[in-house]
Every structure is written in C-alpha cells, then in structure tokens.
Amino acid sequence: MNASNTRLAARFSSLRGRAALIPYVTAGDPLVTSTVELMHALAAAGADVIELGVPFSDPMADGPVIQQAGERAIAAGVSLDAVLGIVAGFRRQDADTPVVLMGYANPIECMGQEAFVRRAAEAGVDGVLTVDYTPEESIEFAGLLGRAGLDPIYLLAPTSVESRIRDVARLARGYVYYVSLKGVTGAGHLDTEDVARHLADIRRHVSIPVGVGFGIRDVDSAARVAQHADAVVIGSKLIQIIEETSLRDGPRAAIDTAAQWLAEVRQAIESTQKGRP
Numbered sequence: 575m576n577a578s579n580t581r582l583a584a585r586f587s588s589l590r591g592r593a594a595l596i597p598y599v600t601a602g603d604p605l606v607t608s609t610v611e612l613m614h615a616l617a618a619a620g621a622d623v624i625e626l627g628v629p630f631s632d633p634m635a636d637g638p639v640i641q642q643a644g645e646r647a648i649a650a651g652v653s654l655d656a657v658l659g660i661v662a663g664f665r666r667q668d669a670d671t672p673v674v675l676m677g678y679a680n681p682i683e684c685m686g687q688e689a690f691v692r693r694a695a696e697a698g699v700d701g702v703l704t705v706d707y708t709p710e711e712s713i714e715f716a717g718l719l720g721r722a723g724l725d726p727i728y729l730l731a732p733t734s735v736e737s738r739i740r741d742v743a744r745l746a747r748g749y750v751y752y753v754s755l756k757g758v759t760g761a762g763h764l765d766t767e768d769v770a771r772h773l774a775d776i777r778r779h780v781s782i783p784v785g786v787g788f789g790i791r792d793v794d795s796a797a798r799v800a801q802h803a804d805a806v807v808i809g810s811k812l813i814q815i816i817e818e819t820s821l822r823d824g825p826r827a828a829i830d831t832a833a834q835w836l837a838e839v840r841q842a843i844e845s846t847q848k849g850r851p
Contacts, residue, residue, distance in 0.1 A: 581672045581700045582725050582748040585622055586783045586804065592847050593800035594622035594749075595840050596785060598676065598809030600643035601626050601660050602652030604820040604828055610663040612816075615833040617671045620840030625703070625807065628657050628677030635705045635729075635753075639810040643817065654681040654690070658697040665698035674701040674727060674748070691718045701725035701748040709741040716745045729753055732772055739779045749783040749805055752776060754790075764789035770802040797842040806843065812836065 586594060597616050601609055613624055627640065629647040636644065654677075661673055675694065682690045682704065694702065702719055704712070709728060716726040725748030730739060732755070742750060754769050769786055776784055786799050787807030796806050815835055820828035 580723060580725050580748065581670070582623065582674075585670075585672050586749065589622065593803055593843055594783070594785065594805035595620055595796075595836070595843060596623045596625055596674075596787075596805050596807045597621050597812050597836055598625040598627060598640075598787070598807060599816070599832075600629060600640060600647055600813060601657040602629060602647030602650050603643040603813070604646070604816055604825045606647075606650050606652055606656065606660075608825045608829060609660050612829050612832065613660075613664045613671075613673075614668060615829050616836055617668055619833040619837040621671065621836060623672045623674060623700075623805070625674045625676045625809070626657065626661065627809075628654055628675055628681055630678045630681060632680075633678065633705075637810060639814050639817070643813050654685055658693050658699070661694075661699055662697040669698075672700040672748075673698065674703055674725075675699055676703040677705070679704055679706045687715055687718055691715075691722045691724065695722040695724060699724060701727045703727040703729070703751060705729065709738070709745050713745065720747065725749075727751060730776060732768070734776075736775075736779070739776055743779040743781070746780065746782060749785050750776065750780050751807065752784055752786050752803070753788045754786050754799075755788045764791075764795050764799070766795075766798045766802070769799060773802055793839050793842045796839045797846045800843040800847060806839075808836075808839065 629644040629652050633641055633644055719726045727748050728742040728746045729751050731753040773784055783804035785805030785807050786803040790796050790808050791811045800806050812832055816828045816832050819831040
C-alpha cells in the first residue's frame with residue numbers, strides 16, 4: 575500500500591528534499607470558532623501538512639500540555655463530528671494543504687468506521703493516525719481508508735522491533751510517524767544522533783516519508799531533526815505557545831504568535847537544508 579496519489583503524496587513529492595514541517599494543534603483550542611483561522615495561519619506560515627488532534631478523554635500518548643488542550647476542547651463541546659466540520663470549513667478556502675486527523679479509536683468506533691471514513695473523505699481529510707489502532711488490528715480499517723483515498727498513518731517508536739516495522743511498512747501510506755522518545759508527547763531530551771540511527775533502521779523497510787515528532791521543543795531541535803527526517807512534527811511547544819498567549823492576550827493574538835513562531839521554524843529548517851540532496 576505504499577504507492578499513493580493523495581494530496582499527502584503530492585505535497586511530499588513537491589518538497590524536493592526539504593523536510594516537511596507538520597504542526598499539530600488540537601481541534602477546538604483555544605476556541606472552536608478560531609480553529610479554522612488558526613489552520614489557515616499555520617499554512618500561511620509554512621506548514622506543509624497540518625495534524626489536527628481529535629479531543630479524547632483518555633489520550634494515552636499525550637503529555638500534560640496536549641491533554642489539557644483536549645480537556646478544554648471537550649469542555650467546549652468539541653466532538654469528532656465537530657472536528658470534521660472544522661476540516662470542511664478549512665477546505666472552503668484551502669484545497670491544497672493536507673490535513674491529517676490524529677486521535678484515538680473510541681470516537682471512530684462510536685461513529686462507526688465506515689461512516690467515519692465516508693464523512694472524513696467528504697470533509698477533505700487526507701490521512702488518519704489512530705494511536706491505538708495497531709497494524710495487526712486495523713487491516714480492514716486501513717483498507718477502508720485507502721479505498722476512500724485517505725492515507726492510513728502509523729506510529730513507530732524506539733522500541734519498535736523489526737517485525738513491527740515490517741507490519742507498518744505493509745499498511746502505511748502518506749508518511750510514517752516516528753516517535754523519537756519513549757513516553758508521552760512533550761517529554762524527555764531529544765538525541766538527534768539516536769534518531770538518525772533509528773531512521774536508518776526504519777528506512778530499510780519503509781519506502782514512504784518518515785516524520786519525527788515528540789521532543790521537538792524549539793527552533794534548534796527542529797532544524798537538527800530536519801537534517802535526517804522527511805518531516806518534522808511539532809505539537810506540545812506550539813500548543814503551549816497558543817495557551818500562554820491566549821490567556822495573556824486573547825485567542826487572536828495566540829494565532830498570530832503561533833504562526834510567527836512556526837515561520838521561524840520553517841526558516842531555520844530551510845537555512846540548514848540548503849545543501850541537503
């Protein structure tokens with residue numbers, strides 16, 4: 575399932591060796607009404623792909639920053655149905671920037687897999703990363719996504735054994751998300767050399783792009799990871815900026831500040847990759 579003609583494949587193909595910049599934001603945070611505006615601002619600031627988090631009450635892979643963003647969104651009434659509405663709203667003005675939903679199985683199961691896939695395709699979703707759908711348990715779901723033109727995206731970790739990497743390689747499309755640290759989002763210290771070694775092991779089996787996330791907390795770490803990865807995924811730091819600025823200056827200022835910071839990350843990635851093949 576590695577070949578793909580999706581919006582994600584087209585975007586990665588257009589990068590010509592530069593690492594993609596993929597910000598993660600939680601749908602409905604800081605406000606439900608401002609999420610579409612935030613997504614447009616991130617795209618304008620240089621986001622190549624946007625990961626949109628689906629709020630869930632028991633987010634096992636998320637650290638405190640993203641957990642709290644999800645709690646705020648749930649308190650505001652953001653459901654999977656509302657998230658699909660946000661994507662549809664974004665698509666009214668942006669037909670090009672790929673959008674990946676990242677979340678957990680429970681909301682999808684409640685909606686029903688077939689109904690979710692149909693509605694996600696209608697809304698303009700490009701890929702789906704479901705943290706607790708393992709490859710061996712989601713073959714049918716991956717098939718549903720593929721037939722609808724959506725890319726199933728899977729996680730790999732430093733602890734992933736070779737057989738798991740092969741399983742992911744058989745099902746994954748769009749890109750593979752390598753979790754650079756053991757633990758939850760926003761935790762730990764990023765060892766770039768260790769990331770590079772694991773990426774080499776993964777690429778022995780995976781032919782599609784490999785993005786790296788977890789532990790990328792500043793412009794410097796993003797630029798260093800971009801020297802080795804096909805994509806740099808930034809979540810906790812961006813959400814922290816949004817939360818702090820929104821509390822201090824309001825949601826409008828939060829959008830501007832987040833976009834400005836992301837533009838700095840994009841510039842750093844480009845400046846360090848001028849000689850990258």
